[in-house]
Amino acid sequence: MNIKTLAAQLGISVSTVSKALNDSYEISAETKKKVLDLAALLNYTPNAYAGSLRNKKSSNIAVVLPEVADSFFSQAINGIESVAQEKGYHVIVYLTHEKQHKEQSILNDFRNGRVDGVLMSLSSETTSDEHICRLKDKGIPLVFFDRVPEKMMAASVVTDDFEAAYKATVQLIGKGCERIVFLSLSDKLAIINHRVEGFKKALSDAGRTYHEHMLVNCSLNEQQNYETLKAVLTRTERPDAVIASAEKTATDIYSICNQLGLNIPADLKVIAFASLPIAALLSPPLSTIVQPAFEIGKTAAALLFKALEKPGFKLKNEYVILPSVFIERKSSCP
Amino acid sequence: MNIKTLAAQLGISVSTVSKALNDSYEISAETKKKVLDLAALLNYTPNAYAGSLRNKKSSNIAVVLPEVADSFFSQAINGIESVAQEKGYHVIVYLTHEKQHKEQSILNDFRNGRVDGVLMSLSSETTSDEHICRLKDKGIPLVFFDRVPEKMMAASVVTDDFEAAYKATVQLIGKGCERIVFLSLSDKLAIINHRVEGFKKALSDAGRTYHEHMLVNCSLNEQQNYETLKAVLTRTERPDAVIASAEKTATDIYSICNQLGLNIPADLKVIAFASLPIAALLSPPLSTIVQPAFEIGKTAAALLFKALEKPGFKLKNEYVILPSVFIERKSSCP
């Protein structure tokens, strides 16, 4: 079923059919109707690849994410979709599973027209930026959100990571916590480093000195991560508070505390960067730094469409910072 | 950057370049090397659309889902990806947001080569199956998982919904519950109906009679759903147990109980069909019927690839049933 078949059946030319299908002003209402009717009858759908090839436009945007089993990312996807939809674009979700090599091969695949633009949150493993540069070299618009690259000039949408971590730390210090540990995802991610900076600043403002053991890099390997966290909670100088940089880290901490018989918040206070809708339902309710995930997705997508719609428009290093909200619950209260 | 440019720069023909790129036996090792080197140097990537158009094969499979912010679906995606990856296929995720019209327009778009095969879980709103039939008419392989259509002949991967619901109901009856309510997602979904049947059977086996008020259809509209559930929990004959058909329903029940000051499990016992990894961390820990989400995704994908790889092979109404596991926790214990 293609345009040629339609044309043949109607005894008219393919270009007339094409124009009719695209509602061109050149075609008479009568012809249009005939074409549309037959198309409907024959269950015709245009071949997307032929159109993309011809028009050098796919009407697809890619969303490249570490993982989808995370409230932040799944909400961000919805934000992105909400704007893509009204622009008539498809959203294609690609998962890196936190692997640099997957991220690279996905991005390589975008270099020749598969998608018109890319929204992306870096994998925690990513150190090289070659794949990103190569994509930019091809002139494909690219907007990062949340997990943005450190030094690169790239449009980015993030939250006030420094301030949020600072505030969380101040809170915990205020509750009398002596041994606060920051659970990082990776030392390669800019936003995490901003959070770590906020953490350090709060410590020094409180007249404390930062030590290396106060920062723990969580491996993203499921099993190993669990072991890492367990080791932290069984140190001889056991922490009395942690700040977790991801939903998964926080819930792992909960599991381990259950297992070790540690009481939250009595033995360990917990604050997490997390967008879990059910934070309040945990035992105990989890204090969270909530990022406006849906909004972040929306904003990043809006930025991307600016570039997509204005041919001349170049995404510079626009850097949008959206505020996060600290919600105090039982897990960080005395 | 295309094959023509490469050919021109090397002073050879496009067909030679094409063959070299595809490692054809017709091309000398020397020429291959020259081509590959230049391709790498010039940052060449083949245009996916041109290839798909020519070969009538996209190496893409679609996963059509109601929502991604749900543990079952996000785990299923990972299962699907695990097999697609080793087959050299891309996975494209499409979200219906539980809307029939979105599901229809997505499927329509698949009718002309955009993807080679489709994996799908129905939206709760879907009543018509025309869009599905039309897709099948085009000969595009289609496998359903979890939310499968009722009467249609279609390859499907599901869990033992009837038995699971039966067992859960028996459990609750055993704990002395008198007014058990089944919280359904929709009366249009086959699997949910199977669960309802299991529920009814357990009731009648216990010598009880089923009444309409024991079955509540949760609207998927966020706000309205909340109201519906609230109404149920404030009935004069308040239920003393619920079986929830989805993760979100269960967590909503928790929220509402908190709000109304109802105690789980004392005032209300709860069992949920849910694949939440953190069910044990809720307050109280949630009794769950856990579906093997990753396995389901894997199995459905494997089935799809059977059809994709054997040109002659036709997906009949294969119906794979995987067992779910009941994990009893505090929410359903006296």
Added chain:
DNA sequence: CTGAAAGCGCTAACAA
């Protein structure tokens, strides 16, 4: 071993 050319389905400039 290499090249010329047709054609996948579609659009758009140009002709009629």
Added chain:
DNA sequence: TTGTTAGCGCTTTCAG
């Protein structure tokens, strides 16, 4: 208002 045709980038006969 409609038709003819070139060409998007690629693969693949078929000839050389």
